[in-house]
Amino acid sequence: MPSVFVRFGKCNLDCPWCDTPYNNFKRWSVSQILEKVWSFSSKNIIITGGEPTIVPKIEYLLEQFKSDGYFLAIETNGLKAIPAQIDYIATSPKSLYAHKYEKRCIPFANEVRIVMDSNMPSFCELIEQKIKAKNYYLSPCEIDGKMNLLETITLLGQLNQRSNKPxxxxSLQTHKLIGIE
Structure with a gap:
């Protein structure tokens, strides 16, 4: 479904493989963001980052969208509370920060997407216990142009062997596979 992405440029984590260009963001006011989104015909918005849950005044912006009838999805690392206006939650927990997820994280998401880096079997099990979701996905990690696809598929097999209901x-980041940033 066609969607408008509203991407914020700050995060509460510092993942070495992150693809967010933190040095290349413009500052926009709430009214500038609203005007830009209103210029598109889609009524679906994906709020992403960085980490959108740490953005000041995010609730005000989301309330404006909701009052105009928008469907709101959020992409989050899952460490902060989700604003009440959100209709769909996609969380991408980071294994590098497993100690933070052990202490506190969101209890539910529509989907969990984990980028495959290190320490993965135990981290995936931790996230399954901590965050109840309809769908769980593993994505290969791309560093310096190389993707760990084989390791990701191998881990998928291991995780799914534990249950009769895999x-x-x-989940592939298709834009990376075809060279679009």
Missing amino acids: KWQL
Whole structure:
């Protein structure tokens, strides 16, 4: 479904493989963001980052969108509370910060997407216990142009062997596979 992405440029984590260009963001006022989004015909918005839950005045912006009838999805690392206006939650927990997820994270998401880096079997099990979701996905990690696809598929097999009802699926960042940033 066509969607408008509203991408914020700050995060509460510092993942070495992150693809967010933190040095290349413009500051926009709430009214500038609203005007830009209103210029598109889609009534679906994906709020992403960085980490949108740490953005000041995010609730005010989301309330404006909701009052105009928008469907709101959020992409978050899952460490902060989700604003009440959100209709769909996609969380991408980071294994590098497993100690933070052990202490506190959101209890539910529509989907969990984990980028495959290190320490993965135990981290995936931790996230399954901590965050209840309809769908769980593993994505290969791309560093310096190389993607760990084989390791990701191998781990998918291991995770899914534990149950008669496999939960984990492969999720590819297609834009990276075809060279679009």
